[in-house]
Amino acid sequence: xxxxxxxxxxxxxxxxxxxxxxxxxxxxxxxxxxxxxxxxxxxxxxxxxxxxxxxxxxxxxxxxxxxxxxxxxxxxxxxxxxxxxxxxxxxxxxxxxxxxxxxxxxxxxxxxxxxxxxxxxxxxxxxxxxxxxxxxxxxxxxxxxxxxxxxxxxxxxxxxxxxxxxxxxxxxxxxxxxxxxxxxxxxxxxxxxxxxxxxxxxxxxxxxxxxxxxxxxxxxxxxxxxxxxxxxxxxxxxxxxxxxxxxxxxxxxxxxxxxxxxxxxxxxxxxxxxxxxxxxxxxxxxxxxx
Amino acid sequence: xxxxxxxxxxxxxxxxxxxxxxxxxxxxxxxxxxxxxxxxxxxxxxxxxxxxxxxxxxxxxxxxxxxxxxxxxxxxxxxxxxxxxxxxxxxxxxxxxxxxxxxxxxxxxxxxxxxxxxxxxxxxxxxxxxxxxxxxxxxxxxxxxxxxxxxxxxxxxxxxxxxxxxxxxxxxxxxxxxxxxxxxxxxxxxxxxxxxxxxxxxxxxxxxxxxxxxxxxxxxxxxxxxxxxxxxxxxxxxxxxxxxxxxxxxxxxxxxxxxxxxxxxxxxxxxxxxxxxxxxxxxxxxxxxxxxxxxxx
Numbered sequence: 120x121x122x123x124x125x126x127x128x129x130x131x132x133x134x135x136x137x138x139x140x141x142x143x144x145x146x147x148x149x150x151x152x153x154x155x156x157x158x159x160x161x162x163x164x165x166x167x168x169x170x171x172x173x174x175x176x177x178x179x180x181x182x183x184x185x186x187x188x189x190x191x192x193x194x195x196x197x198x199x200x201x202x203x204x205x206x207x208x209x210x211x212x213x214x215x216x217x218x219x220x221x222x223x224x225x226x227x228x229x230x231x232x233x234x235x236x237x238x239x240x241x242x243x244x245x246x247x248x249x250x251x252x253x254x255x256x257x258x259x260x261x262x263x264x265x266x267x268x269x270x271x272x273x274x275x276x277x278x279x280x281x282x283x284x285x286x287x288x289x290x291x292x293x294x295x296x297x298x299x300x301x302x303x304x305x306x307x308x309x310x311x312x313x314x315x316x317x318x319x320x321x322x323x324x325x326x327x328x329x330x331x332x333x334x335x336x337x338x339x340x341x342x343x344x345x346x347x348x349x350x351x352x353x354x355x356x357x358x359x360x361x362x363x364x365x366x367x368x369x370x371x372x373x374x375x376x377x378x379x380x381x382x383x384x385x386x387x388x389x390x391x392x393x394x395x396x397x398x399x400x401x402x403x404x405x406x407x408x409x
Numbered sequence: 410x411x412x413x414x415x416x417x418x419x420x421x422x423x424x425x426x427x428x429x430x431x432x433x434x435x436x437x438x439x440x441x442x443x444x445x446x447x448x449x450x451x452x453x454x455x456x457x458x459x460x461x462x463x464x465x466x467x468x469x470x471x472x473x474x475x476x477x478x479x480x481x482x483x484x485x486x487x488x489x490x491x492x493x494x495x496x497x498x499x500x501x502x503x504x505x506x507x508x509x510x511x512x513x514x515x516x517x518x519x520x521x522x523x524x525x526x527x528x529x530x531x532x533x534x535x536x537x538x539x540x541x542x543x544x545x546x547x548x549x550x551x552x553x554x555x556x557x558x559x560x561x562x563x564x565x566x567x568x569x570x571x572x573x574x575x576x577x578x579x580x581x582x583x584x585x586x587x588x589x590x591x592x593x594x595x596x597x598x599x600x601x602x603x604x605x606x607x608x609x610x611x612x613x614x615x616x617x618x619x620x621x622x623x624x625x626x627x628x629x630x631x632x633x634x635x636x637x638x639x640x641x642x643x644x645x646x647x648x649x650x651x652x653x654x655x656x657x658x659x660x661x662x663x664x665x666x667x668x669x670x671x672x673x674x675x676x677x678x679x680x681x682x683x684x685x686x687x688x689x690x691x692x693x694x695x696x697x698x699x700x701x702x703x704x705x706x
Contacts, residue, residue: 122532131527132539134520135583142580143546146557206452209445221694223453226460228701229686231641233658234679241466242459247474247672249462280459285701292698330702341550344643348662362552362644369556370648382553393548397541400705 147386153379171380181381183356184364191360192339195278199335200328202279203286208320210291224284236348239277243349263350267357270350274358277345282335289331293324326403333396337389361385460683467676474672489677499674502657503681505571506640509654512575514635517582518628525590526616530599543584547703551644554580559648571654577645582635585703589634592704593627630696633689640685657682 157167175181206224211217227235243263245251254261263273297319305315343362346352352359352367359367365385369378466474467489468482477483493499527533528540558577559568567573601623605615621628647659661678693700 122530124533125531126533128527128531128533128536131523135524135543135587136539138516138520138576138579139543139546139583142558142576143549143554146554146561149557149560150553206448209448211445211449218691218694220449220453221697222690223456225690225694225697226683226687227456228697229637229641229683229690230460231643231658231682233643233661234682237661237675237679238459238463241672241676242462247466247478249458249480252478280456284456288698289702292702327698327702330705334701337548341552343550343552362550365550365552366555366644369552370559375556378556385550386553389548389550390545393545394541396548397544400703403705 150379150382153375154383157376167376171376172384175377175380175384178377180364184359184361187357187359188340188361191275191278191342192336194275195282195339196332196335198275198279199283199286200332203283203331204290204324204328206283206287207290207294208316210287212295221288224287227281228284230281232344233348235277235281236345239273239280239345240349243273265354267354270354270358273349274346277349278339278342281345282338286328286331286335289327290324293327294320297323326399326406329399330396330403333392333399337392337396340389340392463676463679466672467680469673471671471673489673490681492674493677493681499660499678502655502660505650505654506646506656506658509571509574509578509646509656510636510639512571513578513582513639514632516575517579517586517635518632521583521586521590521631522621522628523616525587525594526620528587528591529594530602540587543587544703547581547584547588549580551581551642555644555648558645562649568649569651569653573649574646574654574656575639577649578639578642580645582638585638586631586635588703588705589631589700590624590627590704592699593624593630597623626696630693630700633693634700636689637686640682 154171155167155169156164157170158164210220230238242248243251243261245255245262251261260266261269263269301319301323302315305319310318341362342360343366346358346360347363350358352363356364365378365381368374368381465481468485468487470484470486470488473479473483528536554577562568562573562577567576597620601619602615605619610619643656643658646656650656650659657678661675661682690697699705
């Protein structure tokens with residue numbers, strides 16, 4: 120759609136600008152402020168320059184958290200994206216069962232995040248949880264509060280449970296946009312099931328899949344509540360991801376300087392990914408309007 | 410799908426050999442439908458089991474939960490729910506949550522509607538940068554903002570009020586609403602605007618009387634997503650409240666009493682937090698992918 124040039128449109132955007140400036144820019148500037156200052160308490164601050172950034176970059180704790188975070192995001196993407204596509208391919212195309220599947224699949228997405236944590240905390244307990252109890256009866260040792268491996272498995276299965284539906288729903292929306300004529304043409308060409316997937320369905324889904332991958336990457340990159348409720352970042356610091364570490368540092372220990380420097384680097388990474396996301400989105404819009 | 414292929418007029422003209430092939434495909438397809446049903450059945454079971462277990466526990470007494478293991482409640486009890494609905498320290502949490510969620514949804518939509526219209530209809534200086542900047546706020550980790558928010562709202566005297574949480578959640582809900590609404594608005598042809606102006610409508614009158622009814626489904630979807638993301642968020646709402654505006658999600662974390670964890674009540678409280686989403690999901694089922702993809706599917 121060709122848009123009219125109209126500078127007065129700024130007035131329509133103004134309320135959003137004021138509101139988001141209040142809830143985003145002011146807090147962000149506070150963070151920037153803290154990141155370059157040091158304090159001995161008593162609200163007396165003095166200039167520290169890039170000291171905190173240097174310290175954080177040399178701190179193993181942050182690198183460890185970043186490593187765990189990347190591993191977590193990598194694993195859940197590797198599971199959720201293929202599984203989501205597979206589920207979307209198997210979903211009914213229309214009718215009552217399609218609606219039924221959509222509603223049931225959306226359910227985990229609407230549960231408050233700490234309740235998701237609570238659900239899995241209970242579900243995995245060996246004494247009262249179905250999963251933990253069953254595993255114990257099968258003779259598999261499983262204790263997510265003691266064993267780092269079990270904790271990781273729990274957190275990953277929980278995330279797969281929570282978010283695979285999102286990937287499936289997006290992929291399903293992409294599949295729905297493929298005209299039936301494409302499949303008929305493929306049938307005339309006697310294409311195999313794999314060829315149909317590879318040359319018709321996958322290219323048509325590419326746009327939405329890109330959105331799904333970026334959304335899942337970003338949201339998993341700032342995951343906090345669910346693992347915090349289930350494992351509290353433990354055992355030890357086995358499941359302490361970036362956000363958990365940051366909140367511990369900022370609100371638990373009130374290490375304002377390092378936490379602020381940490382925040383800014385964290386935010387820059389997110390900014391970079393957001394930019395990729397934005398480019399993908401606008402390209403998608405352009406392709407649709409042609 | 411294979412039926413329509415055979416009956417399609419185009420397919421009828423295809424030589425017999427190919428038609429024979431496609432019935433062959435249809436015959437091979439028959440077990441595939443069953444396999445799809447099995448895959449979906451297993452997946453839905455995987456999704457529902459943990460939720461069922463929570464429901465199961467919420468209908469048991471604490472003694473039953475701890476002492477025995479059963480797939481369904483042996484002595485069905487609603488005591489846990491009764492406790493939540495009669496104890497003010499419990500049900501006030503739901504009221505608090507609902508208050509700030511509704512406030513947030515109202516604010517977000519009120520400011521996002523004109524902005525989304527501007528983005529979908531006009532190009533102006535810096536529009537693309539502004540649109541991108543909004544997106545970065547949706548993607549910002551709440552953990553980064555927790556401490557600054559705490560200090561900001563303390564210093565302006567809004568700490569532990571509903572409006573503080575509502576405003577804090579605007580951080581990610583306003584951008585979300587703008588993106589979703591813009592996605593719906595671009596589907597409305599521009600000629601409608603121009604005709605309305607020719608007919609002598611002023612902008613506010615046109616917007617409320619003609620434009621908003623046209624995108625009513627979009628407004629509904631945006632409202633649903635604002636409601637939902639404000640409802641599921643815990644980190645910010647917990648940081649910004651202590652007593653008066655404490656959300657249910659934060660109250661749930663205090664079930665660890667002297668006598669151990671009150672599992673039954675915890676489970677009942679969890680089940681009750683799922684209810685609002687479950688009630689309205691049916692109405693937005695066809696738009697849910699569009700909402701999660703920020704209006705871009």
